Amino acid sequence: MAQKKFNWSKYSQLMLPLISILLIVVFNLIRDPSFFSVEIAKNNVGNTVLTGNLISILNGASELAVLAMGMTLVTAACGGQDISVGALAAIAGSMFVKVLRSGEITVGSIILAFLCCCAIAIVFGAFNGTLVSVFKIQPMIATLVLFTCGRSIAYWINGGATPTVESPLINAIGSFIPGVPIPTPIIIVAICGILFALLLKFTTLGLYTQTVGINQRAARLNGINTTLIKLLSFMILGVCCAVAGCIGVSRLGLINHETLLLEIEMDAILAVAIGGNALGGGKFKVSSSVLGAYAIQALTITLYAMKVPSTAVKAYKAIVIILIVVIGSPVVKAYFSRLWARLKKSGKGMEAV
């Protein structure tokens, strides 16, 4: 019994994103029972592929899911959010395009391009991290710098407005690998998820991050290098930005540095919030944020399917988000746990009788 109770509290954080997703799923099934049906089709290149809203949601949320993973770590360690992820992804994407355009596109050059874009993203991530960890600037203010100038930097890297890269290999990354019916971005997210899980399971990073987030002073007195942990979280987020940027570029084989992953920082922060993570730092659960990311994408696709007028999309989105956030707020949570306790008590009373 005690064992079971322990498990509940361990996974209770997943409740909020799961409830959000469930709400959207039920709403859609009532509206259109075939909404989540998945079908097999043949695409214009001749591959057999899976299509349907479910695939669209999983596929479309890929960049957001990867960014939410990194954002969770930064939030936990620093007690603040990075608002420059969209801009940094644009920089990374530009670098990716820059390297690819300098020669023939082969598997080797793609790997090289990805490594280069990881490197530049880590450098900028470290820049953000240094401002936060060494100079003790509020994360939102520190990352405001890159948020403001990031897309201009992305422009400088390539010069042109929408440079294109055309190759079946790029298409395989952004769309489908021949013979694999699942969109590649979904596979990339799965790989990132596994890497994150391994990183948190087999290193002390997770524990240290949480400790720094909960009480920085206590962490330092216990011998944890708090500066390094914070810096590390920003560098990992940098890698996430690089992955997201590469997926974004590969989807269409072009980069528009002004619109690539535009305003995604807000969605990434929202994913962390819906995931039930403490935005002031401390306890965190990466999987919960990823579920939050899928909830947000499901909401967007639902609004498109409902043909909400283009001028009203954001308002509708806001209403649903208010609902989700209020349900997850401490006040409402406390109310429900009191209600639960009372129900349990009265249930026990009944048993006694």
Added chain:
Amino acid sequence: MKKFVALLLAALMVLTACVAMAEADLITVGIVNNPPSESGYREANVKDFETVFTAENGYEAKTYYSLKNDEQLAAATQFITDGVDYLLISAAETTGWDEVLTAAQENGIGVFLFDRMIDCDPALYNAAIVSDMANQGKLAVEWLIAQNLEAYNIIHIQGAMGSDAQLGRTGALDAQVAANDNWKLVVQQTATWDEAEAKKITESVINAKEAFNVIYAENDGMAKGAVAALDEAGITHGKDGDVIVIGFDCNRWALREVLAGNWNYDGQCSPFQAQVISDMIQKLEAGETLELPEDKKVISEEKGFDAATITQEDIDAYGLGE
């Protein structure tokens, strides 16, 4: 340190004075524009001005780029203080310019607006050379009418709501749909110029299994996004395909898609205003008067490119970017 800065400033002043003296016979123009990083359109626009307003053509050009209206206003004021002969402006916002333009007039500085209009008395400027976004929409819709489809089921992907390009390009289509029973918008949604969003919107229509035969995307990037969704779903498009694809802006890569027959039509949004302005300035310098309509608006000549008739020469001449 202070001394050093003062020395540097003095040196700079002397240098500017020298340069000014050397180029005294040139016509000075102050250009206030948006930065080239704004879009492919702006990039071509800036390049156009750089190639026309050169010393060889008899100009000394000073340029200032900003997306912010207040910074642009400050730059324009500075240009007036510097005593330029002409002020060329593509304003970030349509309001707030009266004072600056009045000051320019008082100082005998000629003013030309390009690309974007300003809300003010036309007496305050010599001429405005602008694109007519509504006309671009009209051209595309007229082309679409000429295709003589039995029914038009359109996926309409809009740009950032409220922008000039969105309003103009949406207006023509909306009017046509409202007036004809066989024209229907399967979906009308904004992707705020974002390619990936355009793909998602198109996917949602495909997933709902609704019939459509036209994609009307308000810029090239969004058209590319929509086409990616068609490709993944195995729907043919372009010249010999099931779905007609329409884009705008004439990026070079987009025109190549039209030439290859993957798209059907691309509407031009001309960024080439420099030569028209230069011709007008030369006229004014020669003491002639400009022949202009009452509102002083000169509409840039723009056209659309059809997959059936486009040539490589068109791409070389009108394509933007690489």
